[in-house]
Amino acid sequence: MAEKLFYQDAYLTEFDAIIKQIREQEGMILLAFDRTAFYPEGGGQGPDQGVIMTEGTKEVISVLDVQEEGEEIWHYVAAEAKPFVSEGTIIHGKIDWEHRFDHMQQHSGEHIVSGMICKAFHCDNVGFHLGEDEVTIDYNTRISMEDALKIEEQANCYLWENHPFIELWPTPEELKDIEYRSKKELEGAVRITQFPGADSCACCGTHVRSSAEVGLVKIVSAHNFHEGTRLVLLCGKRAMVFLNKNYQANKQTAVLLSTKEERTPEIVQKQMEDLIALKAKLSRLEDDYFKLWAESFRGQDNALVITDKIDAEEGRTLCDMIADEVSGLAAVFTKIKGESGYRYACMKRGGEISDLIKEMNTALSGRGGGRNGFAQGSVQAEEKKIHTFFTAKNLTNE
Numbered sequence: 001m002a003e004k005l006f007y008q009d010a011y012l013t014e015f016d017a018i019i020k021q022i023r024e025q026e027g028m029i030l031l032a033f034d035r036t037a038f039y040p041e042g043g044g045q046g047p048d049q050g051v052i053m054t055e056g057t058k059e060v061i062s063v064l065d066v067q068e069e070g071e072e073i074w075h076y077v078a079a080e081a082k083p084f085v086s087e088g089t090i091i092h093g094k095i096d097w098e099h100r101f102d103h104m105q106q107h108s109g110e111h112i113v114s115g116m117i118c119k120a121f122h123c124d125n126v127g128f129h130l131g132e133d134e135v136t137i138d139y140n141t142r143i144s145m146e147d148a149l150k151i152e153e154q155a156n157c158y159l160w161e162n163h164p165f166i167e168l169w170p171t172p173e174e175l176k177d178i179e180y181r182s183k184k185e186l187e188g189a190v191r192i193t194q195f196p197g198a199d200s201c202a203c204c205g206t207h208v209r210s211s212a213e214v215g216l217v218k219i220v221s222a223h224n225f226h227e228g229t230r231l232v233l234l235c236g237k238r239a240m241v242f243l244n245k246n247y248q249a250n251k252q253t254a255v256l257l258s259t260k261e262e263r264t265p266e267i268v269q270k271q272m273e274d275l276i277a278l279k280a281k282l283s284r285l286e287d288d289y290f291k292l293w294a295e296s297f298r299g300q301d302n303a304l305v306i307t308d309k310i311d312a313e314e315g316r317t318l319c320d321m322i323a324d325e326v327s328g329l330a331a332v333f334t335k336i337k338g339e340s341g342y343r344y345a346c347m348k349r350g351g352e353i354s355d356l357i358k359e360m361n362t363a364l365s366g367r368g369g370g371r372n373g374f375a376q377g378s379v380q381a382e383e384k385k386i387h388t389f390f391t392a393k394n395l396t397n398e
Contacts, residue, residue: 001071001072002020002032002033002034002035002036002071002072002073003034003035003036004035004036004073005035005036005037006036006037006038006039006048006206007167007191009037010100010104010206010207010208010209011209012037012095013037013094013095013097013100014037014092014093014094014095015035015036015037015092015093016090016091016092016093017033017034017035017036017090017091017093018033018034018088018089018090018091019031019032019033019085019086019087019088019089019090019091020032020033020034020087021072021087022085022086022087023074024079024082027079028064028065028076028077028078028079029076029078029079029081029082029085030074030076030077031052031074031075031077031085031091032072032073032074032075033073033075033091033093036066036073036075036093037093037095038050038063038066038073038075038093038095039066039100039103039205039206040066040067040068040073040074041065041066041067041068042068042204042205043128043203043204043205044127044128044129044130044205045103045107045130045204045205045206046103046130046131046132047065047066047067048063048066048095048096048099048100048103049063049095049096049099049100050062050063050093050094050095050096050099051063051093051094052077052091052092052093052094053091053092053093053094054084054085054089054090054091055089055090055091055092057084059081059084061077061078061081061084061085062077062078063075063076063077063093064076064077064078100206101208101236102236102237102238103130103205103206104206104207104208104213105213105214105215105235105236105237105238106130106135106233106234106235106236106238107130107203107205107206107207108165108195108207108208108211108213108214108235109135109155109159109214109217109233109235109236110128110130110135110137110233110235111193111195111198111199111201111203111207112155112158112159112195112198112199112211112214112217113137113151113152113155113217113219113231113233114128114137114139114181114199114201115181115195115198115199115200115201116151116154116155116158116198116199117139117143117148117151117231118139118181120147120151121139121141121143121147122141123139123140123141123143123228124139124140124181124183125137125138125139125181125183126138126139126140126183126228127183127230128183130205133238134220134232134233134238135232135233135234136230136231136232136233137230137231137233138225138226138228138229138230138231139228139229139231140227140228141228141229142224142228142229143222143228143229143231144222145219145221145222147222148219148222148231149219151219152217152218152219155198155217156216156217158195158197158198158211159211159212159214159215159216159217160211160212161211161212162210162211162212163195163196163197163198163210163211164195164196164209164210164211165193165194165195165207165208165209165210165211166193166194166195166196167191167192167193167194167207168191168192168193168194169189169190169191169192170192175190175192178192178200179200180192180194180200180201180202181199181200181201181202182201182202190202191203191204193205193207195211198211213236214235214236215235215236215237215239215240216235216236216239216240216243217233217234217235217239218233218234218235218239218242218243219231219232219233220232220233220234220242250264253268257271286314290314290317290318290321291321293305293318293321293322294318294321294322294324294325295325297322297325297326297330297397298325298326299325299326300325300326300327300397301326301327301328301397302326302328302329302330302331302390302394302395302396302397303322303325303326303329303330303331303396303397304331304333304386304387304390304395304396304397305318305319305322305331305332305333306333306342306383306386306387307332307333307334307335308334308335310334311334311343312334312336312343312345314334315332315333315334315343315344315345316332316345318332318345319331319332319345319346319347320345320347322347323347323348323349324349326397328348328351328395329346329347329348329351329353329356329395330346330347330348331344331345331346331347331390331395332344332345332346333379333383333386336378340380340382341378341379341380341381342378342379342381342383342386343376343377343378344366344368344375344376344377344378344379345374345375345376346360346370346374346375346376347373347374347375348373349373350373351373352373353370353373353374353375354369354371354375356393357369357370357375357377360379360389361377361379363389364379364380364381364385364386364389365379365380365381366378366379366380366381
């Protein structure tokens, strides 16, 4: 069994050890040491990152994963490291401290928040994942964002009061007298982690020495998940980065809106209302414009429109209106932005145009079709070629 240095001192970043075992697995080399400061994945917390250096060669080898299997902790390294490692070799390990401390902040903050939530709402923490971007926690009760933010305020006050972290390894008899949270029945040695007044929990993860080192907790969201609630949490540096990013975004928005930062929601709401009103007005004007355009073909046999002034959807609307005004075919071609081709919509009330569309697609390098007197698609042809095709078929409005 490897000596777990991360429990003796979570702040230990360098250590020496001896390689006890080596095995290969799926193109990786797995190393077991007699002692290690690398925390293995477990309890919802990911593994530590870092490097090891072998005695003599001083070869720097990245530790890609750390997993605990039975009584051994296996350190995964690339297959290229094989010539530099052997049983009995002394290694010097270095933990990626920024990564480790980030996980310590997230895990400790989660304990404090979960302890307070479980007490306030008489619920259980039924899921926890410490990801590289955010922490997700699942509770078996409904919690509103409003209530979650009240817990956030309470938790931050607790952080700043600088409460100590306490670690206990009680005997089975002592454990009976300790109140603690646990998602499952535990066997063997149980590690109890406590932030007095906030949480007592069975946990195998790494934690900060005191609540103040968490720095800050920020609940990003609380939404319904299965029969309970999934909460997204950021702690420490992650929370600061998140808040700074949102502050800068709001500040830039305020500049664009020529207003104070605290008024951006109010101004944006007003502009949204104005935009909805303008869109409604534009839609009415557009309908009037298309109606007048369509009426200009009234009484004609056929109508051909080739334009770069409207898009494909508007082209279909115009085509439908023109079809009510002519006795034959209405065809509208709208320019595809940034390309040489056109989108088309063709319509003939009470007529069949499938043969014409097939012939047009062949002549104009097009694709598309339809039925019941309507077809749509696209062609890769210049305006002149489109006009020539319809003129030859006597289907223009000239």
